[in-house]
Amino acid sequence: MSINPILGSIDPRLFYAAVAPPPSGQASLIQGYSRERLELYWVYRVMARLPATLVDPAMSFEAIRGHRACGQTGWRYSFLYPKGLLKAAPGGRAPFWIVFTASPDAAAFVSKWQSHQRYRPIHASLVEVDGAIRPEELTADVIRSHCLRVVAEHEEELGHLRPLFDHWKIKEPEPVAFPFRGHFIASSNQLSLSANGRRSPECIPHWSGESEEAYEDVVHEGFAAVLDARTSSDIPSGIALAPPRPVIWLIAPSWLPNLRTRLLEKAQTKEDKSAISDLASLIENQREFSTLIGADRFERITNSKIAQALRSDWHRELLLFSEAIGWATAGTMAGSWRLRPSINRVIGRVRQFSENLRSTDDPAPAKVAKLFADMQTALCAAVDPRAVEEILNTGWGVKVISDAPVEWLPIGDLPLCLECDVSRTTATPADALLLQLEHHExxxxxxxxxxxxxxxxxxxxxxxxxxxxxxxxxxxxxxxxxxxxxxxxxxxxxxxxxxxxxxxxxxxxxxxxxxxxxxxxxxxxxxxxxxxxxxxxxxxxxxxxxxxxxxxxxxxxxxxxxxxxxxxxxxxxxxxxxxxxxxxxxxxxxxxxxxxxxxxxxxxxxxNHVPRWSEFIGGLLRSQFFFEVMMHIEHAGLIDNQRCLEILGTATPLARESGSAALDHMEKRLAEAGVLEPTDFRAIVRRVVPLSDMIxxxxxxxxxxxxIGSLEQLPEELQQGGDDRKDRLAPKWRWDAYRDAGRPDMMQIRGLRSYGPFED
Known part of the structure; x- marks a missing residue:
């Protein structure tokens, strides 16, 4: 079945939105989630078991995974306040909406708004109001029935879509060889697997590991299963030339600065202060996945209602972090690797290194090198060596979600940021993280x-x-x-x-x-x-x-x-x-x-594909770094300028692929020319790294x-394949291009000004 002729000018994406009451200005004290976001923590898990587009249920799981790996069909989702919802509405080109609410005020508002919409959306709510269903009742079959009802009400405009829904089918997921476990470190990859045609015949709720190795193995197990599912993807020819998204996400929740001070402000009694101080120590000093609490400390926390409430908030924040990451990685078929909690303890080493460089325009190279090495040692202690192996063996870059400078993690003789393409979002403040996860189109x-x-x-x-x-x-x-x-x-x-x-x-x-x-x-x-x-x-x-x-x-x-x-x-x-x-x-x-x-x-x-901006900048930083290395060698009198530029010229294309590819090439060329032995060259590289501006x-x-680019920029033999390829690669400034004339796009609804060379 060819989908494009059926869709015509209709947006293939289902539109998901969560609506909260007007902002209260209150945020969680640990990671910085707004209270409104925390109330809707369950939305990501609900979305992940539903189709992202009108086409998903008509495709095989292999095809869905292929589309997602290339960033084509993740869930389109917006978190809105009432003012934003009033600017938005289902339209003739994007008529299929699902709206979530959790609070009575938001539910009542959406119920009233829903009744006035020409293309009536689904309303899924924790609150019983007219026109709403419970979130657990929302299934692909419910969405299909709703879409057919909308089609029937607007037969002249939407009747051509009916054959598409005839092809919706229930697909049987494939089993994985391990049980799903109820723990924050496992939930992200498990959610991604469930959303992409993998299931476990067994679930262990409230799981805890017998050792740190058990936790590490669970992280690796889930990551490997996601990569296995990604490997079995079927990438259609229409999107084969769109570059895949990063395969690996390195993730670590964190907390806002001055945690102890802010938590203690909630204390009402001397006992509260003691219990909250214990809780702050538990969070700040955690180095391992297991959290062992002494009997006295546990009793103090348990006996304080305020400390208990804060601990409950902390757990809900960790759950929201894990499930938001799982939803985002499910939409791009990436595997997430949870870093050890000790990653957040690296800050002391980072501060020593950074303040040394800020204190003078001419830092002592030996001291800089030592501080950088100490920091890298601390980073290594927080990362499973198997994650480093995966980075070396997997292409398409790395995404970092952490407050720690994971970009400086050593990968061989280079830091991560010079080995491959790396992009990042900080884990706090958490609302800003969620907004970045939602901007994936x-x-x-x-x-x-x-x-x-x-x-x-x-x-x-x-x-x-x-x-x-x-x-x-x-x-x-x-x-x-x-x-x-x-x-x-x-x-x-x-x-x-x-x-x-x-x-x-x-x-x-x-x-x-x-x-x-x-x-x-x-x-x-x-x-x-x-x-x-x-x-x-x-x-x-x-x-x-x-x-x-x-x-x-x-x-x-x-x-x-x-x-x-x-x-x-x-x-x-x-x-x-x-x-x-x-x-x-x-x-x-x-x-x-x-x-x-x-x-x-x-x-x-x-x-052989249109480049991503992350590839372009990653290659630029690596090329400039190797320029610095060769200039160091030339200034030492070890090579003349002509040969230096010649080696750089042959290394630059390799630097666009990875740092290690360029490093190996330069090492070989310099050795062949009798300029430097491999060990001496590597020693120079290690000396240049901590002083380089490129890190x-x-x-x-x-x-x-x-x-950046279009079908016409690709080699001629890759341009064949029909209009689908052209449409998939055609430049498009507006990521909300299907909106109806006169309606604001999603950037405007969020209070931003739209991109592009045009007037709105």
Whole structure:
């Protein structure tokens, strides 16, 4: 059955939304979930057992997994308050909605709203109100009956969809060889398996391991089962040229700063203080998956109603974290690897390393190397070695969900961020994490969209720090990529410069700062601009590159400049975890622009798929790092410039694949030329790593969801295969392109300004 002719102009996605009462401003004290989000913690699990699209029930599990691995058919979901719901409504092009509620106020509001909709949605609620069903009653068959009822009520507009529902069928999942276990560390992968045609004949509720090895084995077992399911995916030809999403997610829940102080504010008695202090110690000092509580401490916590309530909240937060991750990875067929709780104890080592680099412009290399090695040792202690093996053996990159700098985890002689493509989202504040998980739909850009790049500079022309503009003076005027330079000296000028640009890429060149205990900001003239304060006044492009210090500062709070830009609508931000030298930052940005100009038009030809932005930036950082290594060797007088550039030229294509591929190649070429023995070359690499600015850059948000190019950019032999391929790869600025004319898109409903070269 060919699906596209049946769908016509109808959005194939089911639209899921959770509606909460107006925000109370209250958030959980440990991870920072809003109370409204916590009330709806169960929504992710319910969605994961339901179809994401009208087409899913008509496909085999193998085909569904193939679509999801390429980021095509995860669940479309939005968390809304009443004001947002009033802006939204099922329309003629997207008529099939399912709305969840948990509170009486939200349920009553949705019940009334539902009754006025032309295309009446399903309302699933924990509250008994007119027109609602219980969440546990919501099944694929219920959705099918609802869709057919909507079709019957609008036969002229939707009648052509009826044959599609005739092909919906119940599919029997395949069994896995282990029991599902009721524990936070197991639930993410188990949810992903259940959503993608795998089931366990046995479930062990309230499971606990007999040893740490037992917990580690359960994590590995679930991860391996997800990868096995992904391997058995059937990727249709129409999406085979869309690059798969990251295969591995490294995940670790965390807590907000000053945890003990904030928890103790809830104490009402001396006994409460003692019990809450015990609970804070339990959270902060946890190193292993098992949490052993002494009898005295357990009794104190149990006897305090406030401490018990806080502990209950903590468990619910852990459940929400695990199930949200499971829902997100189920939509992309990724395996999640839960890191040991000791990952959150690395902060002391991170602080020593980062403060040493912040304290001077000329740090002692030996001390930097030692502090970096100590930090990496602590990171290794928090990661199962089997996870490192999987990273080395699996392509398509890694996603990090953690407050710890997992990007610095050693993978051979390189840190993770220089071995493969890595993107990240911090685990706290947790509402911001959920928003990033929900922004998973593909944003397809064309190469031509990069014909103009906006460079906003807060430096005066000719100033010492004005390196990027100086380096770009040699950029040929005949180039197809033009750089628009806007110099700004105030917050208002910054807003005007960004709002006057409708392209995809903003580069901001300025000073940044994130003082201890203070607000992260960018320095623009005499203004200290906190990006969050620009909400509702600025339209952020989908891609932002920050050439500024400490925009995602290590060992500071997670309320960073880069995070604020994500919340204002950027899909991805290249931030900095430490200060960066203005010269090295200038080299990186100028190389970025030249690579866009020279390589982006042919990238799809050389890669045999349209590239993801995360691949593009990952390859750029690795290439620049190996440039630094070769410059170190040249400056030591071990090689001449011509041979240095020759080796770099042959290593750069390999650096786009992985750091180890380029490293092995360079080691071999240098040995063959009699320049360096392999052990000496590796020693130089290890010395360069901790001092390199390239390890200080962090890809935040969802760069893997952005693809660049179209079918026409691929090799000619891969362009064959019909219109489905063309449609799947055609650039599309709006991820909400199916909305009806005159209706706001989902970015506008969330209070953001839409992307793209158009007026709304």
């Amino acid at each position: 593909q944003l397809r850009l064309s190469v031509a969209d990069f014909s103009e790049i906006l460079l906003v500079s807060a430096f005066a022309e000719g100033a010492r720090d004005d390196r990027i503009v100086e380096m770009l003076k040699d950029h040929p005027s005949s180039s197809w990529t033009q750089v628009r330079v806007e110099r700004v000296q105030s917050e208002d000028e910054l807003i005007a410069a960004i709002n006057g640009y409708d392209g995809p890429l903003l580069i901001f060149d300025c000073h940044g700062s994130h003082p201890v205990g203070g607000k992260a900001h960018l320095v623009v003239g005499h203004d200290q601009v906190t990006i969050a304060s620009l909400a509702a006044r600025i339209r952020m492009p989908p891609i932002v590159v920050l050439s500024a210090c400490d925009t995602q500062a290590a060992a500071r709070s997670t309320d960073t400049v880069a995070k604020a830009m994500l919340e204002l609508g950027a899909r991805t931000v290249l931030g900095t975890s430490l200060p960066v030298h203005f010269l090295h930052a200038g080299l990186l940005v100028s190389r970025l622009i030249r690579t866009i100009d020279l390589y982006l038009p042919i990238a799809a030809q050389t890669m 200080r850059y962090v890809q935040l948000g969802n760069p893997e969801t952005i693809t």
